[in-house]
Amino acid sequence: PLHASRRQQRPGRRRRCSGCRRFPEEAAVRSQQESGKMAHEAPFQLLHSELIHYICKSADSTDSENGRSVTKLENLGFRVGQGLIERLTKDTARFKDELDVMKFICKDFWTCVFKKQIDNLRTNHQGIYVLQDNKFLLLCHLSAGKQYLEHAPKYLAFTCGLVRGALSNMGVKSIVTAEVSVMPACKFQVMIQKV
Amino acid sequence: PLHASRRQQRPGRRRRCSGCRRFPEEAAVRSQQESGKMAHEAPFQLLHSELIHYICKSADSTDSENGRSVTKLENLGFRVGQGLIERLTKDTARFKDELDVMKFICKDFWTCVFKKQIDNLRTNHQGIYVLQDNKFLLLCHLSAGKQYLEHAPKYLAFTCGLVRGALSNMGVKSIVTAEVSVMPACKFQVMIQKV
Numbered sequence: 534p535l536h537a538s539r540r541q542q543r544p545g546r547r548r549r550c551s552g553c554r555r556f557p558e559e560a561a562v563r564s565q566q567e568s569g570k571m572a573h574e575a576p577f578q579l580l581h582s583e584l585i586h587y588i589c590k591s592a593d594s595t596d597s598e599n600g601r602s603v604t605k606l607e608n609l610g611f612r613v614g615q616g617l618i619e620r621l622t623k624d625t626a627r628f629k630d631e632l633d634v635m636k637f638i639c640k641d642f643w644t645c646v647f648k649k650q651i652d653n654l655r656t657n658h659q660g661i662y663v664l665q666d667n668k669f670l671l672l673c674h675l676s677a678g679k680q681y682l683e684h685a686p687k688y689l690a691f692t693c694g695l696v697r698g699a700l701s702n703m704g705v706k707s708i709v710t711a712e713v714s715v716m717p718a719c720k721f722q723v724m725i726q727k728v
Numbered sequence: 729p730l731h732a733s734r735r736q737q738r739p740g741r742r743r744r745c746s747g748c749r750r751f752p753e754e755a756a757v758r759s760q761q762e763s764g765k766m767a768h769e770a771p772f773q774l775l776h777s778e779l780i781h782y783i784c785k786s787a788d789s790t791d792s793e794n795g796r797s798v799t800k801l802e803n804l805g806f807r808v809g810q811g812l813i814e815r816l817t818k819d820t821a822r823f824k825d826e827l828d829v830m831k832f833i834c835k836d837f838w839t840c841v842f843k844k845q846i847d848n849l850r851t852n853h854q855g856i857y858v859l860q861d862n863k864f865l866l867l868c869h870l871s872a873g874k875q876y877l878e879h880a881p882k883y884l885a886f887t888c889g890l891v892r893g894a895l896s897n898m899g900v901k902s903i904v905t906a907e908v909s910v911m912p913a914c915k916f917q918v919m920i921q922k923v
């Protein structure tokens with residue numbers, strides 16, 4: 534009864550990795566470094582999944598209930614974002630301008646939480662920023678394709694709040710929304726609210 | 729409005745670090761490495777705090793309500809522990825015996841989640857193990873001393889579930905409880921349930 538993982542030793546069944554959803558032979562290509570990284574981010578990623586599970590348990594329910602769950606996740610993210618940015622900016626210099634703040638979110642902040650940088654940052658220079666992550670950590674455990682697209686809002690709400698909370702603590706009021714077309718890529722749109 | 733952290737720039741007030749609760753002059757002694765580590769573990773730690781806040785919001789309530797909150801946290805931890813051990817043991821060899829399993833929990837598993845090993849593992853060789861962590865990550869943000877002792881169960885329930893879930897996925901059924909005498913040190917007691 535003391536096997537490392539009996540489930541994965543059952544013969545005759547081709548199992549995907551529970552983390553990256555690749556089959557073992559593909560996954561074996563992963564470098565040591567990548568696998569170390571994966572384990573490192575796993576506690577946060579799994580806790581986030583269970584949080585969604587906990588908050589949205591009555592998920593096959595009405596739209597208004599789903600809406601409330603998404604709002605709860607967003608608010609929770611907001612507070613985590615506030616706490617996180619306070620730690621991250623403790624020793625940083627002041628930021629020059631709004632764009633400088635957004636770059637910090639795309640690099641340092643994103644790396645701290647999601648172990649990679651944002652792949653693409655675009656702006657209309659009028660207060661709208663679009664942050665694109667081509668392989669978003671919190672979508673990676675869902676199958677690629679369109680199968681789970683309808684569940685995407687649940688998996689993105691926490692992060693929308695996270696970004697809004699971080700910006701808010703840096704004195705930037707914003708509205709943050711997210712959009713997925715093909716998993717696990719997604720875009721976060723930040724609309725700065727001038728005060 | 730774009731300062732890194734205006735709150736920390738307010739003059740005339742001696743502020744503790746929001747992470748380790750030390751004053752800046754003490755905190756400055758921290759090595760770069762330690763501060764990098766701190767940022768790394770922050771998302772998980774903050775998410776855990778907010779989870780407690782969310783689940784125990786009506787916390788100044790009856791004992792039975794508190795009990796229910798603690799059970800919810802424990803169950804959530806259980807599922808995270810299951811998921812985590814599955815990833816961590818994917819490439820490991822079989823475990824020799826129960827003690828071997830416990831050592832894996834104290835080293836690899838603990839390091840993955842809490843960024844340090846268990847400081848002391850004791851056993852009566854009859855199915856009881858005591859894991860002692862002298863500086864437990866999820867208690868580090870509470871003030872040391874006895875001030876918050878009554879809140880400790882909330883902060884330990886998730887981890888009790890985490891250990892129970894991990895062991896359960898390795899075929900070891902157990903009861904896990906926790907005990908704090910002086911923050912941020914704590915002991916987890918694992919009682920193996922023979923089947």
